[in-house]
Amino acid sequence: MSEVTRVVLDAMGGDHSPGEMVLGAVNAVKEKRELFVYIVGPEDKIKGELAKLEYPKEQIEIVHAPDEITCHDTPVNAIRSKKESSMVIGLKMLKEGKADGFVSPGNSGAVLVGGQVIVGKMKGIERAPLAPILPTMNGVTLLIDCGANVDAKPSNLVQFAKMGSIYMEYVAGIPNPRVGIVNIGAEEEKGNTLVKETFPLLKECKDINFIGSIEARDFPNGAADVVVTEAFVGNVMLKLTEGLASGLMQKIKEGMTATPISTLGAALVKTQLKKTLKTFDATEYGGAPLLGLNGLVVKIHGNATNKEVKNALFQVETFKKQDINGKIKEYLLS
Amino acid sequence: MSEVTRVVLDAMGGDHSPGEMVLGAVNAVKEKRELFVYIVGPEDKIKGELAKLEYPKEQIEIVHAPDEITCHDTPVNAIRSKKESSMVIGLKMLKEGKADGFVSPGNSGAVLVGGQVIVGKMKGIERAPLAPILPTMNGVTLLIDCGANVDAKPSNLVQFAKMGSIYMEYVAGIPNPRVGIVNIGAEEEKGNTLVKETFPLLKECKDINFIGSIEARDFPNGAADVVVTEAFVGNVMLKLTEGLASGLMQKIKEGMTATPISTLGAALVKTQLKKTLKTFDATEYGGAPLLGLNGLVVKIHGNATNKEVKNALFQVETFKKQDINGKIKEYLLS
Numbered sequence: 259m260s261e262v263t264r265v266v267l268d269a270m271g272g273d274h275s276p277g278e279m280v281l282g283a284v285n286a287v288k289e290k291r292e293l294f295v296y297i298v299g300p301e302d303k304i305k306g307e308l309a310k311l312e313y314p315k316e317q318i319e320i321v322h323a324p325d326e327i328t329c330h331d332t333p334v335n336a337i338r339s340k341k342e343s344s345m346v347i348g349l350k351m352l353k354e355g356k357a358d359g360f361v362s363p364g365n366s367g368a369v370l371v372g373g374q375v376i377v378g379k380m381k382g383i384e385r386a387p388l389a390p391i392l393p394t395m396n397g398v399t400l401l402i403d404c405g406a407n408v409d410a411k412p413s414n415l416v417q418f419a420k421m422g423s424i425y426m427e428y429v430a431g432i433p434n435p436r437v438g439i440v441n442i443g444a445e446e447e448k449g450n451t452l453v454k455e456t457f458p459l460l461k462e463c464k465d466i467n468f469i470g471s472i473e474a475r476d477f478p479n480g481a482a483d484v485v486v487t488e489a490f491v492g493n494v495m496l497k498l499t500e501g502l503a504s505g506l507m508q509k510i511k512e513g514m515t516a517t518p519i520s521t522l523g524a525a526l527v528k529t530q531l532k533k534t535l536k537t538f539d540a541t542e543y544g545g546a547p548l549l550g551l552n553g554l555v556v557k558i559h560g561n562a563t564n565k566e567v568k569n570a571l572f573q574v575e576t577f578k579k580q581d582i583n584g585k586i587k588e589y590l591l592s
Numbered sequence: 593m594s595e596v597t598r599v600v601l602d603a604m605g606g607d608h609s610p611g612e613m614v615l616g617a618v619n620a621v622k623e624k625r626e627l628f629v630y631i632v633g634p635e636d637k638i639k640g641e642l643a644k645l646e647y648p649k650e651q652i653e654i655v656h657a658p659d660e661i662t663c664h665d666t667p668v669n670a671i672r673s674k675k676e677s678s679m680v681i682g683l684k685m686l687k688e689g690k691a692d693g694f695v696s697p698g699n700s701g702a703v704l705v706g707g708q709v710i711v712g713k714m715k716g717i718e719r720a721p722l723a724p725i726l727p728t729m730n731g732v733t734l735l736i737d738c739g740a741n742v743d744a745k746p747s748n749l750v751q752f753a754k755m756g757s758i759y760m761e762y763v764a765g766i767p768n769p770r771v772g773i774v775n776i777g778a779e780e781e782k783g784n785t786l787v788k789e790t791f792p793l794l795k796e797c798k799d800i801n802f803i804g805s806i807e808a809r810d811f812p813n814g815a816a817d818v819v820v821t822e823a824f825v826g827n828v829m830l831k832l833t834e835g836l837a838s839g840l841m842q843k844i845k846e847g848m849t850a851t852p853i854s855t856l857g858a859a860l861v862k863t864q865l866k867k868t869l870k871t872f873d874a875t876e877y878g879g880a881p882l883l884g885l886n887g888l889v890v891k892i893h894g895n896a897t898n899k900e901v902k903n904a905l906f907q908v909e910t911f912k913k914q915d916i917n918g919k920i921k922e923y924l925l926s
Contacts, residue, residue: 393837408776408784415787442742442827443701450742474828475835490784491774494825495832497809502836505729505812506872510844513861513868520864526857527848534847538840563747 262292263355263575266348269299270326271364273561276300278361280307282567287317287348293575296357298323298344323347326364327558329560333367333406337375349376353551359554359574361545363562370406373548373555380583382590383550385414387489388557389545390496391430393538394480400426400435401477401485404546407467412456415439415486416463420483420589421549423466426581429573430483430543434467437480440470440491452453452488460486465589503538541566544573550586554578594918596626596689599907600682603633604660605698607895610634612642613697617899621651623902625862627909632657655682663894667701667740671709679703683710685870686887693880693888693908696746697896707882715922717884719748721823722891723756724830725764726882727872728814733762734769735811735819738826738880747789749820754923756818757800762914763907764817764877768801772816774825775805780867788880798891799923817876837872837874875900878907884920888912911913 267283269276276299283295294317297304301322308318327336340346345364349372352360360377362369370388379386379550387403403410411416412445419437426435439456441449446457448471460468472481487495495529514524532555545566554577556570577583601617603610610633617629617814628651631638635656657678661670679698683706694711696703704722713720720790721737736756737744744752753771760769773794775783780791782805794802806815808829821829848858865920879892879900888911890904909916 316847327706331701396842406776429720440828442740442831453824478831478839480833488878490776491825494774494808495828497776497807498811498829498832501809501812501841502833506837506840509729509868509872510865512867516864516868519824520861523857523862524859527854527861528857530850531844531847532851534843538843575733 262294262401263526263578264296265571265574266298266351267567267571268348268358268359268360268362268364269297269304270323270344271362271560272387273517274350274563275363276303277307278562278564280304281311283318283571284313286568286571288313290401290572290575291317293317293571294401295346295571296321296335298348300324321351322497323345323486327368329365331365331368333371336368337372338367345372346376349373349555353377354554358578359552359556361556361558361567361574363558363560366522366557367406370548371553371556373551377551377553377555377574380550380552380586382589383586384417385410386548387418387421387424388548391540391543392496392499393540394478396480398430398540398543398583399480399483399485401432401479401487401492401496402416402549403487403489404496405489405548408488408490409450410488411457412452414487415452415548416459417458418437419460419463419466419468419484419486421586422486424582424585424589425549426483428585429481430581432483435483436469437484437486438469438472440474440477440485440495442473444473448472465592489563499575512561542569544570547573547577554582596628597912598605598628598630598649599905599908600630600632600685600691600694601901601905602682602694602696602698603638603677603680604657605662605696605815605894608897609697610637611641612896612898615645616898617652617905618645618647619898620905622647624909625651627651627905629671630655630682630685631681633816634658638856640715643649651738654742655681655685661699661702663699664918665699665702667699667705670702671706672722679706680710680810683889685708686868686889688712690889692912695892695901695904695908697892697894700891701740703889703891704882707885710865711885711887711889714886714920714924715882715918718751719744720882720884721755722880722882723759725874726830727874727875728812730814732764732877733811733814733817733819734764735821735826735830736883737821737823739823739882742822742824744786744822746786746793748784749790749822749882750793753797753800753802753818754816755793755920756820758916758919758923759881759883760817762919763918766817769817770803771800771818771820772806773805773823774808774811774819774829776807778805779808780804798926869871869912876903878904888916
């Protein structure tokens with residue numbers, strides 16, 4: 259008999275909360291018998307959503323949380339003052355060991371603060387990085403760190419490289435993942451002070467497959483499996499990728515529907531184009547893990563639908579089964 | 593009679609050197625009588641290209657340079673040792689006051705080093721930023737600094753904001769340009785140490801239209817006309833934009849030509865799509881100026897064709913006519 263994985267799902271704070279959150283949880287438990295989900299949110303709302311669906315009742319439990327942290331809340335204040343919010347209640351459950359992971363579509367800043375303040379870092383971990391998995395032209399890349407703790411030190415980046423490497427190998431299933439550091443040139447002597455100081459430390463690491471500097475130009479081509487960078491730069495890369503992709507798609511739509519003839523053409527290319535662009539999607543890998551905490555915290559997109567929710571729940575299961583935190587601990591002791 | 597603008601054109605170091613460089617120069621002088629271009633490069637090659645074209649002979653002069661700096665050269669070494677290269681000879685002409693500006697498609701690092709070492713910074717300018725003009729969904733944005741001098745100080749960024757503002761107002765023709773600083777959140781208290789220290793200084797500047805922080809997500813939407821950032825981040829933004837745009841276009845092409853039906857559709861949307869995407873092009877603004885030097889140095893793309901060359905030559909003319917360096921001097925004294 260395999261062991262049960264318990265996940266806390268924050269059903270609130272997303273664009274499609276709680277409907278898509280609940281649907282994602284239901285689909286997940288239907289697919290995996292050894293998964294148990296605590297859905298945290300206002301009891302009546304969650305009940306209302308669950309009533310619409312059929313599912314194995316013994317695998318889902320509602321945890322009542324009357325309050326909600328919204329995108330308008332200031333992270334630190336919200337975590338401190340909104341004790342009855344689904345996020346704070348959920349994170350506390352993780353902290354108390356009631357679950358193996360926590361998944362939320364809510365306020366990114368609050369998830370980051372809450373993860374560190376409530377769940378807490380593993381002993382020996384200097385910083386807990388947020389590491390979204392981004393699509394590339396031929397696969398996916400882990401961009402680590404995109405969080406809120408900026409101005410990192412070289413030793414922080416070395417830990418990111420190692421944790422990211424373990425994650426991509428055992429959760430995403432990429433053997434011996436290539437680790438690169440974001441730089442403004444391919445040569446070793448290039449870079450800012452942080453990169454210049456970090457580079458030799460990464461080169462010395464025997465337990466990662468360090469391939470050197472990668473330029474941002476090559477990032478979308480999948481130049482590395484784990485892309486290490488300080489959080490300010492990572493955050494800029496993440497948001498620029500999102501902004502550019504959506505802006506370009508909008509331009510293309512405009513061009514395609516500008517005339518009757520092009521609109522006809524658009525109808526003919528639509529199916530194939532959607533198919534190809536679907537490969538440019540990383541939601542099958544779940545959400546962005548916040549690594550180095552006493553339990554897995556996963557931030558999914560604010561506009562996440564049930565598919566991403568389901569995959570994030572599976573992500574927690576893989577994380578547990580592969581004993582990622584155990585592997586991180588081993589590395590810290592080595 | 594209007595005054596003549598003299599521009600040094602480095603004909604070498606580009607993907608289409610010297611053919612497209614020479615063609616761009618010829619097209620420029622044909623269009624503007626008050627423009628004079630020194631074309632620097634191997635005399636026989638330049639002569640060969642010029643022989644194919646008709647043009648007003650009194651507006652073009654060949655300056656012989658037997659050597660060339662390539663993309664494989666290390667910038668500092670190349671500038672020091674390749675004294676007979678078109679880049680070094682051209683930059684020296686600018687330094688000696690023989691011209692108002694210098695345009696090159698060559699090795700970016702060498703242009704940056706050569707600009708600072710040979711041409712030199714204006715008195716009072718702490719750093720000379722490289723400031724490419726990038727296309728946005730509804731116009732263009734100056735991204736300042738994308739150069740090689742990383743780890744900037746707050747006072748550097750304040751100068752960038754001011755110089756960028758002058759440039760966009762008087763060269764690109766955008767009245768009272770909006771100046772934003774790249775940040776990882778819209779709030780004033782967000783950011784790394786550099787941004788937090790720079791923010792209040794920019795807020796105090798009475799002679800710029802500072803609109804606060806902008807997130808990288810909003811950069812492609814044209815959230816500001818002048819986007820100020822430290823060179824490492826700017827370089828990453830520039831290169832990520834290039835890499836993502838070309839990667840996405842490739843994906844779209846793949847999808848469009850995947851089946852016979854989609855290929856037919858692609859033929860029908862092609863014209864309009866090209867038209868729309870052409871608006872996503874900033875080459876009509878010339879190249880990226882390296883600001884704050886004793887004369888204008890312009891870096892054009894390595895793959896620049898004659899249109900970009902011509903516009904970069906016109907860019908030098910506007911720069912001179914608008915007395916941009918005079919305006920920067922005034923600001924330094926204020």
